[in-house]
Amino acid sequence: xxxxxPSPRMPDVxxxxxIPGLVFRGFRSESDLPSxxxxxxxxxxxxxxxxxxxxxxxxxxxxPSHNFDPHRDAFIVEVNGEAVATGRLWWRKExxxxxxxxxxxxxxxxxxxxGIGRALLRxxxxxxxxxxxxxxxxxxxxxxxxxxxxxxxxxxxxxxxxYTPVRFFFEMVRPTLGDIADAPLPDGLEVRPVQPDHYRTxxxxxxxxxxxxxxAFPATxxxxxxxxxxxxxxxxxxxxxxxxxxxxxxxxxxxxxVENERFQRKxxxxxxxxxxxxxxxxxxxxxxxxxxxxxxxERGLAEAALGVDTxxxxxxxxxxxxxxxxxxxxSAAYRKPLT
Numbered sequence: 001x002x003x004x005x006p007s008p009r010m011p012d013v014x015x016x017x018x019i020p021g022l023v024f025r026g027f028r029s030e031s032d033l034p035s036x037x038x039x040x041x042x043x044x045x046x047x048x049x050x051x052x053x054x055x056x057x058x059x060x061x062x063x064p065s066h067n068f069d070p071h072r073d074a075f076i077v078e079v080n081g082e083a084v085a086t087g088r089l090w091w092r093k094e095x096x097x098x099x100x101x102x103x104x105x106x107x108x109x110x111x112x113x114x115g116i117g118r119a120l121l122r123x124x125x126x127x128x129x130x131x132x133x134x135x136x137x138x139x140x141x142x143x144x145x146x147x148x149x150x151x152x153x154x155x156x157x158x159x160x161x162x163y164t165p166v167r168f169f170f171e172m173v174r175p176t177l178g179d180i181a182d183a184p185l186p187d188g189l190e191v192r193p194v195q196p197d198h199y200r201t202x203x204x205x206x207x208x209x210x211x212x213x214x215x216a217f218p219a220t221x222x223x224x225x226x227x228x229x230x231x232x233x234x235x236x237x238x239x240x241x242x243x244x245x246x247x248x249x250x251x252x253x254x255x256x257x258v259e260n261e262r263f264q265r266k267x268x269x270x271x272x273x274x275x276x277x278x279x280x281x282x283x284x285x286x287x288x289x290x291x292x293x294x295x296x297x298e299r300g301l302a303e304a305a306l307g308v309d310t311x312x313x314x315x316x317x318x319x320x321x322x323x324x325x326x327x328x329x330x331s332a333a334y335r336k337p338l339t
Contacts, residue, residue: 017115021080035083043106165332172325205247209274249275268296
């Protein structure tokens with residue numbers, strides 16, 4: 001039986017396969033980050049994902065918070081000292097009152113189909129059950145993983161463990177930044193250059209607008225600091241509409257230089273398309289998207305991408321299609337009741 005190396009309150013791993021030199025252990029320190037990055041990037045290549053992990057990006061995710069302790073909620077699997085798999089977990093209480101226990105992970109392609117992924121999944125679930133024991137028992141509670149359609153092996157694994165897809169999402173691409181249709185701002189609104197003293201106001205407006213989205217949950221100071229420290233944080237690309245001293249809506253342009261270099265492309269991202277309730281149904285999102293596309297084009301980019309909940313109640317999918325975006329990938333949130 002493989003066991004975890006000493007770490008507070010860590011369980012053993014009775015589901016582990018019999019592989020010589022196999023060890024499950026907890027996250028130790030920042031010295032583990034390069035191994036974690038290497039695992040995730042190997043998984044991304046094998047699963048035809050275009051996400052590129054970096055040490056800086058993973059380090060941000062491993063900062064302790066009220067619902068994540070890296071030394072108890074993150075794991076590394078080694079074979080003869082080589083890191084071959086990793087995973088982490090956290091939880092949140094959604095605005096609906098539902099408790100969601102989220103986990104992610106990856107197994108290097110050459111170590112798949114040997115039982116490591118299943119043992120790691122069950123280990124994460126056991127840790128999440130320990131956390132859930134301190135939460136209300138009479139409310140909806142679910143384990144959750146998020147998987148792209150290209151992750152066929154992991155999809156088969158989670159389905160066999162009782163997970164089902166409950167919500168679908170598209171990654172959409174506008175393959176050119178030409179022919180951007182005119183879309184004027186609604187009367188009474190203006191876009192202003194973003195100043196540092198606007199950051200928190202803008203962030204709070206985005207959080208308020210997203211309260212209507214599926215799976216919405218209260219954001220914390222931890223989330224705000226991660227937002228500020230994102231390596232792609234570039235307020236010069238943001239399009240923020242103001243009505244007096246109120247933020248009416250936002251679209252944040254983002255350039256991921258690491259991904260563009262890795263895939264030899266010139267892509268910008270259209271993120272945080274958020275319009276607060278009093279300013280909806282007036283064409284504001286369309287106008288801000290158009291301005292963002294122009295801003296990305298001025299930076300020398302050639303295409304744009306975004307992500308969308310296919311069942312978004314504000315009609316986001318239809319809006320994005322109408323301004324030239326087309327779905328290129330599908331992902332799903334998989335859930336399993338925690339009983």
